[in-house]
Amino acid sequence: MSTSTAGRTTLPGTKAETSGQRTARAAFYGLLVDYWEIMLPVIALGPAIEYFLPSTLPPQTKSTLTFLTFAAAFLGRPMGSVIFGHLADTLGRRRTTVVCSVGMGFTVLLVAFLPGYEAVGIWGLAGVLLLRLLGGIFMGGQYTGANPLAMESAEKSRRGIVGGFIASAWPVSYVAVSLLTAVLVVVFPSGSATSAYATWGWRIPFLIGAVMAFVLFAYARKTAESQAWAANKAKEEQAAKTRSPLRELFRGDNLRSLGQVFLLMTGIWFAIQMLTVAPSGLLISYLHLSSRSVIWGILAANVVLFPCYLLLGAWGQRFGRRRTLIVCGILTGTVSVGCVIGMLRTLGSGGPFWMAMVFSPSRCASASRPTPC
Numbered sequence: 001m002s003t004s005t006a007g008r009t010t011l012p013g014t015k016a017e018t019s020g021q022r023t024a025r026a027a028f029y030g031l032l033v034d035y036w037e038i039m040l041p042v043i044a045l046g047p048a049i050e051y052f053l054p055s056t057l058p059p060q061t062k063s064t065l066t067f068l069t070f071a072a073a074f075l076g077r078p079m080g081s082v083i084f085g086h087l088a089d090t091l092g093r094r095r096t097t098v099v100c101s102v103g104m105g106f107t108v109l110l111v112a113f114l115p116g117y118e119a120v121g122i123w124g125l126a127g128v129l130l131l132r133l134l135g136g137i138f139m140g141g142q143y144t145g146a147n148p149l150a151m152e153s154a155e156k157s158r159r160g161i162v163g164g165f166i167a168s169a170w171p172v173s174y175v176a177v178s179l180l181t182a183v184l185v186v187v188f189p190s191g192s193a194t195s196a197y198a199t200w201g202w203r204i205p206f207l208i209g210a211v212m213a214f215v216l217f218a219y220a221r222k223t224a225e226s227q228a229w230a231a232n233k234a235k236e237e238q239a240a241k242t243r244s245p246l247r248e249l250f251r252g253d254n255l256r257s258l259g260q261v262f263l264l265m266t267g268i269w270f271a272i273q274m275l276t277v278a279p280s281g282l283l284i285s286y287l288h289l290s291s292r293s294v295i296w297g298i299l300a301a302n303v304v305l306f307p308c309y310l311l312l313g314a315w316g317q318r319f320g321r322r323r324t325l326i327v328c329g330i331l332t333g334t335v336s337v338g339c340v341i342g343m344l345r346t347l348g349s350g351g352p353f354w355m356a357m358v359f360s361p362s363r364c365a366s367a368s369r370p371t372p373c
Helices: 015-043 046-052 059-090 093-112 123-153 156-167 169-187 196-201 203-221 227-242 245-249 252-285 291-319 321-348 353-367
Strands: 003-005 008-010
Touching: 015 046, 015 059, 015 093, 015 123, 015 156, 015 169, 015 203, 046 059, 046 123, 046 196, 059 093, 059 123, 093 123, 093 203, 123 156, 156 169, 156 291, 169 196, 169 203, 169 291, 196 203, 252 321, 291 321, 291 353, 321 353
Parallel strands: none
Antiparallel strands: 003 008
C-alpha cells in the first residue's frame, strides 16, 4: 500500500519514510537535550550554588539566585525562537538545528569549567547567567528548527502521534538528570562550598549535557531537509520580492493565527512550570520536606507523565488537535489545580507524604498535552 508524502507517492520502507522517522527521532532527542540543559541549574547546580556565592548571603538570596540561573535560559528562548525561526525559514530546518546544537553544546560545556567565588568572586555566577542566557537562545533555535522539520517530514496521518512522541522527551530528560544528580550527591560529599560535589561533582551532568548536544549535531547532520520547506522555498523567495514577510506576519489572518498560537503556548508553558516545577521548591522551602523525598516524588510523577504524552498524541490524531487542547485545558484548570490543593492540604495537616504524592502524578498528567502541530 502506498502513501503520499509532500505531493509524491512513496512505498513503506523507502527513503522518504525513513527520513520522516529519522527527523522525528532527531526532534525527540533534541528536546531531550533541551530539557536536560534547562533543568541542570535547578537539579544539578542547586545543591552546589554555594560554590558561586559568598557564604554571608542569606538563604532567601541564595534561592533567588538559583532561580535566576534557571530563568536565564527561559529569557533566551524567545529571542532564539525569533532569530533562528527566521533562519529556519530562509536557510532550512536541518541547517538551523545543526548550528543550534553546536551552540547548546559549547555554552553548557563552558559552564562546566567556570571557577567559583573564591577564585573570581561574583564573576563566576555572572558567567553562569550569561552562558545560560546564550544557551537559552540556542535552545529556542533548536526547537524552531527540529520540530518543524519533524512535523513537515511526518505523514499527515501520524503527525499527532509524532508530536506526542517528541513532547514525551521532557519527562524522560527530567527523570534522567534527576537520577544522575541523586547518585552523585550520594557518592560525593555535599553541603558546603568546599565539598567534593560543590567543587567539581556538579560539573559531571553539565559535561554529559555537552556531549549529548554534540551527538545531536552529528545526528542532525545526517537528516534530510524538509521536502515541504524545499518545495515552498522558491515561492517564498518570489513573494519576498513583492512584500515583506515580517510585515505580512502581523497582518490579517496571519496576525490572528500568531496571536492564538502565542497565547496558547504561553498558557501551556506557564501551566506546566507552575504545576510541575514550582511545587518542588514550595515543598522544600515552606513545608520543610526532605529534598530527597521530594525528588523521588517528582520522579514518580514524571514516569507517569511519559506515557500520557504518547496517549494524548494518539488522541489528538484520532479526535483532532483542537478538541484535545480544549480537554487538556479544562483538566489543567480543574483536576490539576485540585490535585495541588489536595497535596498541600494533606501535607499541611500532617498527612503521610506518600498520600500527598498520589496527587502529584495526577496533576502532572492533567497539565501535559501533545505538541499542537
